Amino acid sequence: MTIEHYLSELAAKVPAPGGGAVAALHAAQAAALVAMVARYTTRAKDAEHRPVVDRIIEAADAARARSLALADADAAAFTAVGVAYKLPKDTDAERGARTAAINAALVEAARVPAAVVDEADEILSLAAELLPVGNPNVVTDIGAAADAARAAAMSSQLNIEINLGSLPAELGDAFAAALLRVETVTARADALHADVLHAVRG
Structure with missing residues (x-):
């Protein structure tokens, strides 16, 4: 799909793609930028x-592929949640099966963004490993x-939290580590952005 087509789908009144796919694509773009700087x-x-740079290229390319796969997985997970909520609930057996299906779908819908984190x-x-040795002519791309x-x-x-809100605590607790990691990731990203800005300003 072209970027224009993807953005049209994103802007349309359809369930997916949505914020989860956007998050995964942010990660894919980040990985692609790291690989580009390494190749330069x-x-x-x-x-x-060169040994370090080659390893970073290989790892960044792999992260980009995994992140793209997560964008597709997010759309599938979101669709599965909608399907689960539409299951019949007229009998006790149906209600039990529906609840189990909803919980399983919500767990998967939370697992995907946790994997993006x-x-x-x-x-x-x-x-961060590339910054000290990367080509200074493209250092801003590390910041990007x-x-x-x-x-x-x-x-x-956001996508983890909204799914956890509908899950029993015993299922939601499994995602506590991912939510804590978000704080670490944002702090590290801010620090790296500042380091790049310092390098640009000299």
Whole structure:
């Protein structure tokens, strides 16, 4: 799908894509920016850092692929929640089956943004590792990657929280670590943005 088509779908009155897909795409873009800066850090003068740079390229490309897959997974999870809520509830058996289906769908709908938070965390680690050795001509793209990773985590926090609000506590508690990680990710992203800004200003 082209970017124009995707944005048209995003703007349309349809259930998906929505904020969850946007969060995953933020992460994918962050990973792509890290990979780009790393690929610009393969000059002859960068030879001593080549093993690290090559590893970052490979890891960033993998994170981009996983993040794109999460964008699709988010749309599927959101659709499954809607389907579960439409299940019949006329008998006790139907109500029990419906509740179980809703809970399972909500858990998956929370799992996907939690995985996006993990990706954002990993991408920030790669960006921070690249900053000291990366090609200074494209250093601002490391800052842009940090900002995109931050947006991915913050948007994912909203999507985790809204699903947890409808889950029993014993199921929702499993996502406490992901929510705490959001705070860490945003703090690290802000610090990396500041480091890049300092490098730009000299």
